[in-house]
Amino acid sequence: MSFLINSGMGENLPDIITFFGRFHPIVVHLPIGFLLLAILAQFSTKWPKFSPLKAFVSHLWGLGALSALLAVVFGYMLSLSGDYDEETLFLHKWSGVVVLITSLLMFFLSKKYENFNKIILSGLVVFLFGTLTYTGHLGGNLTHGSTYLLEYAPNPVRELAGLPPKAIPRKKVTTLDSADVFLDIVQPILDKKCVSCHNDSKKKGDLLLTSHQLIIKGGENGDIVIPGNTESSELFRRITLPEEHKEFMPTEGKRPLSETEVELLEWWIEHGALSNGIVTQLNPEKETLATINSYLGLDKNNIFNKVVLPPKKELLDSLKQSGFVFNRLMRDNHYLEANFSLSENAISNSIIDSLLQLKDQLVWLNLSNVNLKDAHLQKIGELENLVKLDLSRNAISDNGIEHLSKLINLESLNLYNTQVSEKVFDIVSKMTRLKTIYLWNTKVNDSVLKQYQSENKTLKVIFERDSL
Known part of the structure; x- marks a missing residue:
């Protein structure tokens, strides 16, 4: 079973492994569906009017086990990319294996031992349901980040989950004299378009974009931002490639940066990629100033800053x-x-x-x-x-x-x-x-x-x- 422990082959990973691995998000829904149906059918057969379902229970467990096996294999292939938080990945991987083993056991018991101890059988079903739920939750954390589910939850709920209270949002910028170049312009752009793939739980390319320090640190291929030089900055190159290019960021299926967002990141990099600084003190050119005003909603003539009523x-x-x-x-x-x-x-x-x-x-x-x-x-x-x-x-x-x-x-x-x-x-x-x-x-x-x-x-x- 050592092949389930060693992962993270990274850039040496054959394309065929990556190809099959990316089927995991599709295949993984099959065992969820089949196993939930099997669990429901297993408990329903206790009532006489649902007794005809007994003929189908073993088939559902079999389909659930088979699809769980495919999900585990494809999931393992996907994990080899090394783009995920190792601790969460480890738990997700092994809880998936437990789901596979338990579903195989349920298939075997339903096929060979119809009179097996009902209490133990019910316990196994409850255990499987809990493990399936936990595994799915970990998968969601790997895809969206560990705080995704409770990101907008009230503070009492966050406290119960062991999360810190929601951060107090920055006050809306009302004048350029109070606008910080990184906190009010650059970080919001990255949070909106890039951080979903480059966060603590999902580190594509071993790159984190959650703070200025981590942005400057770069990823597995080195620096991504060269202060004062957009031509040598990998971040800028990636966001300005043709959308069909395999290295274009954000990846396919996610909304690309707008022209305005690209312009602002270009200006930020060219002016030193600062971690802080009031916009007006950086003396932006007239055109850049107009772009910043528009982006921050300070341009009173910008049509999008007006509120319109819904159409009939x-x-x-x-x-x-x-x-x-x-x-x-x-x-x-x-x-x-x-x-x-x-x-x-x-x-x-x-x-x-x-x-x-x-x-x-x-x-x-x-x-x-x-x-x-x-x-x-x-x-x-x-x-x-x-x-x-x-x-x-x-x-x-x-x-x-x-x-x-x-x-x-x-x-x-x-x-x-x-x-x-x-x-x-x-x-x-x-x-x-x-x-x-x-x-x-x-x-x-x-x-x-x-x-x-x-x-x-x-x-x-x-x-x-x-x-x-």
Whole structure:
């Protein structure tokens, strides 16, 4: 059984082992389901009306034992990566083995000894249920961290569990003069996007991101942050790789850092990766200052700092029937993303009229390839809260785009594969918040584009297919 003790082969682990090991989170649900059904059936047969279940009990125990064996094997393979807290992993591994042995014993007893001592049998079932629950809890700790389950529990519950009281949250920043560069900007970004995989219970790459000291310490491959040098900082390289790259962070299935979050981490590293310091004392440039203000919710003109009322359900239902797909963008507000590009219907004036009733809530709108015309854009230009607008693959021209000049909150405009020309630059110059515009496969002249880019560094113009 020594193979169950030695783990942590790390980077020398063959890919095939990692491949099968990652099936553990899927397979592990099978023994939970089968064994819970077996436990329920085992106790139910005490009542005459459930006696027909006796014919199935041994089969359930057998399926539970077989799937538990698969879960143990795949779990062992996964443990070899060495990315987990050793003590918790040890307990999880061996409690899983106990579940396997007990379920095999129950299968054997139910198959061969139907008249086995009922008290001992009931005791084994209760023991198995407790061990199964404990094993699952440890697995959750390995995946999400040991405090995940009780992270938001009231302090009396935390005290019973042996956890310290909840930390008093930092006061909300009200002015930049009170904003700490690490505690109010960097650490919250890492906590939100990175710490779930790099904490005390789950140390991917032997890397912890729970404090400044541990960030600077780095992981198994050395330093991840080189103060003053983003190009040599592994952390920055990982978060700016293409999402499909195998080394991209966060890993697949987790939400990547936003452009704003990447910009702020880049600025922090370039300015020495400080452990503390008031933002205003670091003399950030005007653009960086605006980004920090926006991130901290101090920009009064930022649309996301305003609270909007929920939309009418009847209106949303009607638009959904027309072909719209809606996503709520914020948990504590009612801003919406609307996507019509997946609809089989063409856009119409009546649909746009209905959409105007969401002008307060609508901030992202995708009207790609919906047979949009210049005339439609007059009403689209009334959606004053739009931040992101995709009009690609439509036969629209400069005349239509002129109607959008009043969209003062617009930050991203996609005009790929439309009929706009270089005249569009005169129009978008009125959009003071515009950061990105997509102009590949349009009538924009290449030389005019290059001249415009040289004169306007703040607007990112995407003029090639790979960037779409």
